[in-house]
Amino acid sequence: MSATYSSASWRGVNLLLLLCAIWSTTGLLLVQAKVHYHKWDISYKFKSPDCYKKLAVTINGQTPGPTINAQQGDTIVVRVKNSLLTENVAIHWHGIRQIGTPWFDGTEGVTQCPIVAGDTFDYRFVVDRPGTYLYHAHYGMQRSAGLYGLIRVAVPQGVVEPFAYDFDRSIILNDWWHNNTYEQATGLASIPFVWVGEPRSLLINGRGKFNCSLAGPTAVCNATNPECSPYVLTVVPGKTYRLRIASITSLSALNFEIEGHNMTVVEADGHYVKPFVIKNLNIYSGETYSVLFTADRDPSRNYWLAVNVISRKPDTPTGTAVLNYYPNHPRKSPPTSPPVGPLWNDTMYRLNQSRNIRSHPDHVHPPPLTSDRMIILLNTQNKVDGYTRWALNNVSFNLPHTPYLIALKEKLRHVFDQRPAPETYDYRNYDIHSLTHNATIGTSIYRLDFNSTVDVILQNANMLEANKSETHPWHLHGHDFWVLGYGQEKFDPEVHPKEYNLVDPIMKNTVPLHQYGWTAIRFRADNPGAWAFHCHIESHFFLGMGVVFEEGVDRVGELPTSIMGCGDSKSLTRP
Template identity: 30%
Template sequence: MPSCIKILLFFFISSARFTNSEAWGRHHVFFVKEASYTRLCETKTILTVNERFPGPTLYVHEGDTIYVKVHNNGRYNITIHWHGVKQPRNPWSDGPEYITQCSIQPGDSFNYKIIFSSEIGTLWWHAHSDWSRATVHGAIIVYPKHGITYPFPEPYQEVPIIFGEWWKEDIMEVLEEFVASGGAPRDSDAYTINGQPGDLYPCSKQDTFKLNVKYGKRYLLRMVNAAMNEIFFFAIANHSLTIVGADGGYTKPVTKEYAVIAPGQTLDCLLEATQAAGGSYYMAARAYSTAFGIPFDNTTTTAILEYDNGSNLPTTIPFPSLPFYNDSSAAFDFLISLKSPGPLLFPLNKYDMQIYSTVSVNAFPCQNNSCAGPNDTRLAASMNNISFVSQFIDILEAYYYNINGVFGTRFPSVPPLFFNFTSTNLPSILLTPKRATEVRVIEYNSIIEVVFQGTNLVAGIDHPMHLHGFDFYILGWGFGNFDKNNDPLKYNLVDPPHRNTVIVPINGWVAIRFKAHNPGVWFMHCHLERHLTWGMETVFIVKNGKEAQERILPPPQHMPRC
């Protein structure tokens, strides 16, 4: 065990790239425990991994299998999800609470087996229980196989850039208050870059994250959006970004003045240090938030890009130009510019099953007439008008061991009622969803198309939808209602983006396709944490194939107890 800890501590030392000649550890240890951090003039205790915030970065190569033993030394139950890692045939270590496992209780531990396959680039890990991921998260860097080089120019250095959210209160208090009220959660007090709010916030100047660069060198920024509830615009003053990867896969290189990144998403961006005069330049991120009349944290987090030869230059630091907070055109101009480099992993000219699902914010009647939702209601969220209810035994074990009564298999292929989903005036009778634990069973190796349709119930907003166990192609998107006759004619079937998290535009739709060649129980949900808490989720159960290598692996010993 001590040797494992030494290896993990070695990971903490540097953000520079580890070369292919260096040794790699297969066994790692995560100690989940509380630690004190000072932000925004105040000190508070947060849940951390190995007393780090953000947590340690994991470094692997394409196709590796590693083990991470998680010791829960905190006060709360915990699980860890390896976001974007497809875990072929191994849903047992995927991590979402009450979906593929029960929580690791305080004082207990669990050994995760993490199987990497085709992933390459930047991914991340995070808690997948309650709201613990606010502080329990970190990057995963997947390098090419030994002897394989990048398909883009070699960077001089690689730097994780992790966006987050910070509340002055304990995050569990924020969650408990939010759930009890029936309304929206309180806004965060700051956003962060690599754990630091930046010098636009009080008491934060001294600890603002700085990236020191050398003129003429190339840097690979490995971005992760670990924020709980906000999509971000990000830019660097007087510098452009060349995106070369997204969500653990390469993209065709494209150069942009700003980036858009949703909770759950990752980006790999090349930065050329081209300012011959040196100096310092702000890196900044702020929310992209489209919901009309819904409050959000409208602050801006900053870091500083500083040239080695810039210490004697004027102290005025240029600030980047960021799109306006609700500029959907700017957001989707960026998102649709990302293209898959190919070749396609399966034919996109047909599918075996289509699931057309609304994604909605809803409301339940308030039982005590004191709820903080609109018109004294309790806010909720749904897919196809079903607000998902978590059980207290996980769905994977219930499926594997044929335990009845835990879930139903009637998640619908279409909404129960068709109407003008994006109308500005929708009758209140449509607001109330059904509470249920419904999943969808899928045949092995079938090609699935999912069309997400945003609605204007309660409030229209963008939804970053994440699918566990798979990457998918994003074939098309648009504003308004999906037109099944005309919109598919405009699909990109040549080089569509290949991702694991997709943004459904406000009052619009997006269409994805994936091949169900990974048997198991796989979660699909909105990665805005408030919407996940409200029930915007479902589960896909992919059946076993006929061959031995097409079947779920047997469960590990000592799964956490419920």
Template identity: 25%
Template sequence: ERRKREREMSAVLLLLASLLFQLVAAEVVSCPDQQSYCNCSSTASVCEFILRIEYRHTFTSYKLFGSNNQQSFDGEGYFLNRSGYIPTVQQDGDCNFDDPRTRPFTGSDFTRRGCSVPMTVDGVNYRAIIAINGQIPGPTLVVTSGQTVHIRVVNSLVSQSVSIHWHGLFQKDTPWMDGVGFVSHPPIDPGSSFDYIFTAGQSGTYWYHSHVGSERADGLFGGLVLRDPDTFFEQVVRPQILPEDSSSILVDSPELHTITVIDWMREHPNDMFVKMNDSLFFFPDAPVSTVPDRSNTPHEESDLIDGTGTSAVPYWSGLINGRGRFDSNTLAPLSVFSVESNRYYRFRLVGSNAMLAFNFSIDGHTLRAIASDGSYYQPRDVEYIVIHSGERYDFILNTTNPNRGQTNFWIRAETLVDTSPRQSVLAVLSYTNGNDLDWRNGYSNIPDARPTCTSASPCRVLNCPFQQYPAGSALTCISLMNLSSLFPPPTNKLPKFPPSSSCPDCIHFLNFGFDGPRDDSFINGKSLQLPNTAYATNCAQYTSSKSIINTCDRCTVNTTSGCRCIHVIPIANAATFDPNSDEHESIIMIFSSLNSPDTHPIHLHGHNFQILYTGYGTYDSNGKVTSPSTDLVCDTVGNNICVTPRWANGTPPAGLMARVSNGRVIGSAISKDTVMVPGYGYVVIALQADNPGYWFLHCHIEFHQALGMAAIVQEYDPLQHKAPPPNINNHGSFQWSVEEFKQFQDDGSTCADSIASTGGAPTTGGISLSQTKFGVMIGVIVLLFIVVVVMAIVSCAYFVYRRKVTTRHERFR
């Protein structure tokens, strides 16, 4: 009996020690060169990562050194043939081997010598890229909702600044961690580093990417997954997404089944941007970096199936998880995703597209779409999912009945450009772990198993950028308005429609398009010029001098051109933000594309929003859009520059009002953070202003944004914004600890508090780092004191217990 109780007490002590350890545990996650994922344990309270950004070259192997093999030097060039990787120059180096032409030569031959595997991208594209931890895309970061995330981004580029945006994360109370250069914080200079620290307060599929220039199109992006807590997913989500089969195995391995897709540029994106900005033609049949002549054919803008425009840049190739094929070239390794039979798998699809949308499918399988942009909706079985730039879709794949006994299937992402055959990107779904696949024979053993679509049984396409496919196509569109949220918000969290009449800046009509004689990139005739200092990190400057905030107030759109200015859109500016309130000001935004028939995926930072309504233009009998929606009109200036869009009859259309109930948006409307605006159409979104700060709003097509199709949303008066951490504006590296971050967050200073504490003098924070470190020291002392007290109490209790047991034992004797 005594020994049993002693064991029980020892177990209690071990449990207390374990709980205390978990309370302060932080995991430094290993992210070595070219590892495709970095997974943080769900038991850690803090997840720490290092992302190193550097130039690398395709078809090149580098000698690796340093901690986690995260640095490189001495590149050796390779090319591909049927034997494998072949050195371009015959020499004996660290990553150049004695004549490998006599045998197959694979990636493991490089790793055994401490060298990186050459990135072959599309099999032919030989140029410099921007890599994250030695690869494109960067590693998928996997954390669990509720953890504190600390990511040190090291800029090892020679001459380019960078910033990293955590796409889809709200960054509540941390707007200066949103990662938009010159808006959230100053860009990270070459040779410097920046510590992003935030709380993973959401769950779902997200991603990260550069928000400086056109670096994303050069490879600077990667996946980011915030896992649901296990109990929530198993007990709440799973029964609703797989109600017919609650006992089968559901595999959710984001480190293995996250898919990124991008259209790849044959030239450096900066070259492409300059050509687009200067209205120069692209000549796909001319060699790169040579002057085209009249024997070369200029590229006409790529049109979608419905005739709307989508890209002035010609399609070259595409990549799935960094691999693809150019044109008909079959000699290139593709990405392989492994599954087993008789399972359900959760896949996560990330639209890292630079310019074009893709129609995604997996031969021989139906996709059960369950979530988009981090929000669950009632499951829909479809054959295709259209993925636009910035969007994410989660789907369940059933591997119970592989088609016709096949073991390998094509994963396809086809552009919606009106060409035949379709421009496509390929990867492989393998039931054999890829053991029977060989890229050197072009994967010739994989048959075509596309879904059979007929007029009697048309294939279902989720998220079309147009109202419907042309008649006879055997494809039917499922609009996002046809989806229903799996977890509708409570009534007080549903935005009001219309917003309060006492809030003059709570409804905004915003037209995105290429207007005027030069087809400039505008929102309401204004093209964004970024500020020269970050708004979110300069409390005093942008509250004491309001004219600095929105320079568009001093610009008038004239008859020949729009305005190039700092375009700031205020929302709820006159309201007072109460962080303890259950309801906040309702905001309605109408995104349109009226003057030019171009599609635009629009992303709003700092929020998700409910999709209230989508309106389309007028279509002819062939399914081609011919004119803008009649629901809206736009007052134009000069050469067709749209400056003031509004409802055509002064009131919203009946279809929109059907999605309003008791003065609020219907609860079933799904939530997203990125939405496609159809050419000549519009989308109405609704949200509550619950996140004070400066938030970027922009078209997510890389060059559209870079050309100025963006604005800065100012949510509430800047005095109500969270004060930024000290020293964040200093040139050079910005580094701080999780303890300093938490102490700073506990202080909770607003810009008003920060200015008041300095008598109105310019400042960038509520408390200094010295104060923070002092607070951290006090916190550590208090924590140690608590530990000592707890251990003393436990020890005393154990001592008393032992005395009682001993006394009883002696009496028994």
């Protein structure tokens, strides 16, 4: 029995826990599961991550927040004190399936009420799989204000991973604006639509570089602020590094490279990948990867770590960090220009890399060979009553004020539209290159038979602007799914399922839908609860690009009252 503490002052918490048995692919192991206690104070602080000073939502004064380190099977307890003055918060544990704790998924409107300004809320969940995960605000557009960080889950002692390395490092990527989230959100919800523009900078571990000469006279921008000095990854020549790379961007698809070094992809979203070697890694918001690289180049100099925007026409400078070969000075600038990445609009290149990501042969979770249900989701940009929105099968999603999980469990049927959300679209006749899309606002959800197998086909289409289609990274809460295939143009249910990879598909929680293409996923509806499935671009979900799946809600245990208190759940909180 053991426990770790992030704070010595947490009194009165029961530290007792039980030995538990954990199933891993290598066999049945009896291990000591720990409980990790974290105390987080969420507040606004002035921060200069890219040298430009602005307010950020911080955890214990920091953005990104602290990395949560744990071992498979451990329990994470995070006591969140909301010290924002008048603003609420909710934190999602991205990639953690929350088996048995669907109420701690942290998705405002789906699994909980927001944590009211001044309140304290305890999240408590088990990290049941090893790998690299994220956490971030999941409320309004608050994520883009800086509340995000990493979760690293190690394999149990004695368990061997299918690759070897000397050191384990991680970086988290983000894009950054100088307008605050209220300004961004108000613009999105206005007629005419006001777009904030491309990111001002790209951040690597919370550090970027804005050109201060572009800042206005009233702005505080200081290029020598240590907060925006580049992140330095120091390596020992000859050693091999596991680099965990996560992207939490609000908008941007990114390409990551380590100047002059190849990378071997070994993990994606917590699953082992059949290793493949690349120079450039495409990473979409909500994805995590582990790559291996060896510090085997000329050790007399440093190198760039670089991220560049792809899939949208870039108007953001390359984000850089320094790969520092020990014992060179960490601030020694590489003698070269930072890499500019691949062509931003090379869709085939990105599609091919997506297709290359397959399950490690020794770690295949075979998918069910058939599914019980196929949901096809046409992704469109729409005008609804003059507002710009995103929609699935012409329904633009709107979160009800009372969270779905509570409404479902407590049978508050008036909270959302009880009619089923549309299962498909007119795929025979619909032209995915057309510009006109009628849509309505909706709150309907998909109710799945418990333990059934569900296929979801994401179908991309034209935006409101001619000859423009956007990449959407889709993230599923509460599950990992098999990635059965990617295609170009229109998905044909008669044809394409025959081409699915049912042999070694990777499992993921986030997957890109490429321009004018389709992506097919399969999952088992085996986790009782209500789960969001949405585009991970912050503004897209805000404008309706998401759905909710329900399964086995009758099997969900009694909901903690801590998740209640808003809307129609206000009257449910007496103990």
